[in-house]
Amino acid sequence: MDAEKPMAGDNQTQVTEFVFLGFSGIPRGHAFLFVVFLAIYLLTITGNIMIVALIQLDSRLHSPMYFFLTHLSCLDVCYSSVTVPKIMANLLHQKPTISYNQCMAQMFFLMSFAGSECALLAIMAYDRYAAICQPLRYSNLMSPQVRVPLAVFTWLWGFLDSALHTALATNLSFCGANQLDHIFCDVPPLLKIACSDTYVNEMTLHIANIFMGLSPFLLVVISYVYILSTILRIRSNTGRRKAFSTCASHMVVVIIYYGMADVNYNRPSTGYSLEIDTLISTLYCIITPMLNPLIYSLRNKEVKGALRKVLGLQEKDSTIPSKE
Structure with missing residues (x-):
């Protein structure tokens, strides 16, 4: 397949496919990387599907x-x-490419x-605020x-933003340049x-x-300021630990996600090697x-209890964790 074709009316060329250079600095070991990415992908799919299944199967987890x-x-x-599937497929080919239309589609869904x-993590922070700071009004x-409308809003939030960026990206001209210093299609490498x-x-x-990024993050910060101030006013050590445990997992996820997103999208355009850029993108998008x-699953007692119940490992004398 040709990477470019003449444009009518001028001497420029229009790109029909892009070549990823993210793993060009690693000429060997692509088979090993394929196995690593496959293991990560299977673990991601299995772990997240397990979470969804446990929540649906255990009535104790039917909460906001x-x-x-x-x-x-x-x-x-x-x-x-x-x-990940496209990255794995490219690892098995000598020339890792993606068509123009596939690139636009990948970028659209990735940004969506x-x-x-980002929006969902902010709403989850508000949920923890309501549970800890407004327990009588929580229901x-x-x-x-x-x-339900909040959940729908989070999906629409991402799709509307992504539609704008994708529409603008389709108006760009590449003049034959089709090599992306990346491992997937995204706005910064295309620009x-x-x-x-x-x-x-x-x-x-x-x-x-x-x-889309800073506003949800500020909502998370404001929510946790109120949450921490409420927790510190709890006199009982047991009560403080219980209140903090209800939002500890979410805090860890927020720190990792927003931290990696900031490094991925707000790092300087120069000063990093291609290998470092590839590592950062891998951590953000795959890990x-x-x-x-x-x-x-590791930090949440209710999720671990639901897993033991499904696997038939629930102990007879174990106590049922209180609903958060």
């Missing part, structure tokens, strides 16, 4: 917190599936799920009439090789980083979705 956790797991499955996860604040004016795209990306089910 786990309702939102179900959506987080679904997002992680979608998020990982957009990039990333934006949705009303997080009723089905409230949490680097575009030969047309990218000012509107760059400004839109910066504005979106504020509204993070795998960590979420591990964090929630």
Whole structure:
């Protein structure tokens, strides 16, 4: 397949496929990397599906917190599936490529799920705020009439933002340049090789980083300021530990996700080697979705109790954890 074709009316060329250079610095060992990525992907899919299944099977987990956790797991499955299978396929080919249309589609869904996860983590922080700081009003604040529209909003939040970036990206000209210093299609590497004016795209990306990334993060910070102030006013050590445990897993996920997203999208365009860029992108897009089910299953007593119950390992004298 040709990488480019003549454009009518001028001497420029229009790119029909892109070549990923992310693993070009590793000429050997692609088979080993394929096995590693396959193991990570299978662990991601299995772990997140397990979380969803446990929540559906155990009535003790039918609460707003786990309702939102179900959506987080679904997002992680979608998020990982957009990039990892194509990365694995490219590892088996000498020339890792992706067609222009596939690149636009991958970028659209990648940014959609990333934006949705940012919004969802903010709503999950608000859920913890309502549970700890407004316990008497919690059932009303997080009723089905409230949490279902909030969940729908998180998905729409990401898709609308991604549609804007993708529409702008389709108007870019590449003049034959088709080598991406990346391992999947995303806005920043596409802007680097575009030969047309990218000012509107760059400004839109910066504005979106504020509204789509910073705004949800500020909501998370504000929620946890109130949560921590409430926890510190609890006189009982047991009560403080119990209150903190209800949001500990979410805090860990927030720190990892927003931290990796910031490093991935806000690092300087120069000063990093291709290998470092590839590592950062891998951690953000591939490792993070795998960590979420591990964090929630290892740190959450209710999830571990549900897993033991499903596996038939529930002890007769074990106490049922209190509902969060």
